[in-house]
Amino acid sequence: xxxxxxxxxxxxxxxxxxxxxxxxxxxxxxxxxxxxxxxxxxxxxxxxxxxxxxxxxxxxxxxxxxxxxxxxxxxxxxxxxxxxxxxxxxxxxxxxxxxxxxxxxxxxxxxxxxxxxxxxxxxxxxxxxxxxxxxxxxxxxxxxxxxxxxxxxxxxxxxxxxxxxxxxxxxxxxxxxxxxxxxxxxxxxxxxxxxxxxxxxxxxxxxxxxxxxxxxxxxxxxxxxxxxxxxxxxxxxxxxxxxxxxxxxxxxxxxxxxxxxxxxxxxxxxxxxxxxxxxxxxxxxxxxx
Numbered sequence: 616x617x618x619x620x621x622x623x624x625x626x627x628x629x630x631x632x633x634x635x636x637x638x639x640x641x642x643x644x645x646x647x648x649x650x651x652x653x654x655x656x657x658x659x660x661x662x663x664x665x666x667x668x669x670x671x672x673x674x675x676x677x678x679x680x681x682x683x684x685x686x687x688x689x690x691x692x693x694x695x696x697x698x699x700x701x702x703x704x705x706x707x708x709x710x711x712x713x714x715x716x717x718x719x720x721x722x723x724x725x726x727x728x729x730x731x732x733x734x735x736x737x738x739x740x741x742x743x744x745x746x747x748x749x750x751x752x753x754x755x756x757x758x759x760x761x762x763x764x765x766x767x768x769x770x771x772x773x774x775x776x777x778x779x780x781x782x783x784x785x786x787x788x789x790x791x792x793x794x795x796x797x798x799x800x801x802x803x804x805x806x807x808x809x810x811x812x813x814x815x816x817x818x819x820x821x822x823x824x825x826x827x828x829x830x831x832x833x834x835x836x837x838x839x840x841x842x843x844x845x846x847x848x849x850x851x852x853x854x855x856x857x858x859x860x861x862x863x864x865x866x867x868x869x870x871x872x873x874x875x876x877x878x879x880x881x882x883x884x885x886x887x888x889x890x891x892x893x894x895x896x897x898x899x900x901x902x903x904x
Contacts, residue, residue: 625716625744627878628839631752634718638668643716644709644770645670648679648727649750652814652864658727665760667720667753671709675727675867678705679734692893693865694730696781699738703774706738710768713740713775720746720753724837726829729870733886739775745874748838755836779873780885782860787887788900790860791822797853798824799884801863801872802891809904815864817895819902827852829863829871845879857883862890 625633637643647670651657655676662672673679679702680694697705711717717735719728728745735743746752754760782796790796800820805811807826809818820826831848834840840848853859856876863869866888876884894900 625718626741627744627874628747629718629744630747631756631758634667634746634753635756635758637716637718640716642714643718644711646709646717646719646728646731647672648675648719648721648731649723650675650721650727652867658721661722663762665762667750668759668761668763669765670720671765673705673709673719673731675730679730690893690896692889692896694867694888695893696734696737696866696888699774702734703738703772706735706740706772707770708767709770711740711770711772713772715740715742715770715772717743718746719743720749722750724830724833724871725749725839725874726868726871729874730867733779733870733873736778737781738772739777740772741778748836751837780883782885782887784887784889784893784900787821787860787862787894791901794823795858796885797855797859798887799827799852799859799861799872800824800891801827801829801861801868803828803830806864806891809902815891815895817902819895819904820891821862821894822901822903824862824903825852827872829868829875832871832875839875839878842878842880845875846881849876849879849881853881853884856881859884860887861885862887864890865892866890 647666649658649661681697719731721727725745861869861872
């Protein structure tokens, strides 16, 4: 579905300056995705203390994830994807239509916002961008915050042809033997090596996986590196991005790497939503360290 003209520019990143010109635009929806993996209510508390004007809060655990254990009793990871129609209902409750420009942000370099960016593309909505640099970039330009909560409005977004791909644990397991696809792990190096038992009680990584910490996509100020630099760095890691799988601890920061690839113009990589938290829950699956 073609994008309306006013939406065509914002499908990956948007600067604080450009967003500031549209915070009052009723065709735009701004979503606050702040979160803390170790403290579930940290994001909602931060939102209550101050957020971008007209921004609504979206909780990673409650709105962007399904239950950890599926109906079959099998553990699916810490943040499995919800059913698409359930997610569509969430988007409608946020006032999102098929022609809405969505902007998502956090205060963590995009590590949580990128998950919602990917999920909107998952249901076929291209007009979604991450605020480059997040809340710190907004505040650095002295743009205002508010504690006002916007009135709820009903949207009518519908599912469109997906713009992304994802794989399940069976595909990742089969790939160990075939080596058809390159697996890239977005976790920090100590977690990748199995040296951080606080976060990953079962340490290590999927055999054959490469490591690209999601923060390596960022400049020192928390904004993304430019497209040319990202392309150089990612091309050194991946010869064929369309033959790669992005994963992390639970399918969240892997989306940051997917966003960086999109910014770089290197398209086609798939997400493994279950990621390490699902993989390591079954001791029969191999682990490398």
